[in-house]
Amino acid sequence: MFTGIIEEVGHVASIEIKGQQRRLTLASSKLIRELKQGDSISVSGVCLTAVDISRDSFTCDLAQETWLRTSFSRLKPEAVVNLELPMRASGRFDGHIVQGHVDGVGNVTSFERVPDGNDYLLKINVPSEITRYIVTKGSLAIEGISLTVAAIEGTQVRVAIIPHTSEVTNLQSLQSGDLVNLEVDVIAKYVEKMIGTEKAKSSITLEKLVRAGF
Numbered sequence: 001m002f003t004g005i006i007e008e009v010g011h012v013a014s015i016e017i018k019g020q021q022r023r024l025t026l027a028s029s030k031l032i033r034e035l036k037q038g039d040s041i042s043v044s045g046v047c048l049t050a051v052d053i054s055r056d057s058f059t060c061d062l063a064q065e066t067w068l069r070t071s072f073s074r075l076k077p078e079a080v081v082n083l084e085l086p087m088r089a090s091g092r093f094d095g096h097i098v099q100g101h102v103d104g105v106g107n108v109t110s111f112e113r114v115p116d117g118n119d120y121l122l123k124i125n126v127p128s129e130i131t132r133y134i135v136t137k138g139s140l141a142i143e144g145i146s147l148t149v150a151a152i153e154g155t156q157v158r159v160a161i162i163p164h165t166s167e168v169t170n171l172q173s174l175q176s177g178d179l180v181n182l183e184v185d186v187i188a189k190y191v192e193k194m195i196g197t198e199k200a201k202s203s204i205t206l207e208k209l210v211r212a213g214f
Helices: 064-069 128-133 162-167 186-211
Strands: 008-018 021-027 040-043 048-052 058-060 080-084 104-113 119-124 141-142 143-154 158-159 178-186
Touching: 008 048, 021 064, 040 058, 080 128, 104 158, 128 178, 128 186, 141 158, 178 186
Parallel strands: none
Antiparallel strands: 008 021, 008 080, 021 058, 040 048, 040 080, 048 058, 104 119, 104 178, 119 158, 141 143, 141 178, 143 158
């Protein structure tokens, strides 16, 4: 489990294609010291496994589905990525629950400084099928970053970005039209399922009463 608090910004060293698979090598100067072969690591919001580690880089294997269903299809050598190691059991929970399971891919509409201010405003279009999980003031992981939704109108989401977040993530490298990984708050999914289950139970109970003549 991750928290969406980015620990390091790395970059793509190389992308090697092997049939339907791709081998992604990422340069790291900080987290590489803690990383061991077989460890999980969040790369721009995608939970990957480090299969090969050197002094200043690590390598992950990507299935074709991972490549196509995430923002990784826009990656090229030197592209900037957000890195986070899993949360320790003794760690502090600073963001929100992030699993590293991408629910959809959005695209950047704009990332601009707020007029007469130091903050930024990020606007992205999100897939319509995940909008039911996104609420104003709720949590949304974008490229693995735990962020708070400022507003949602239709399929457009607006997020206010403080200078620190802009400086320590890959947000400044994004351009209009770029794809971004999205992961909704998993709690919203559980709530939806529980409500659906209760509705189904109520319908079954009502049907039994009708059949019994009540």
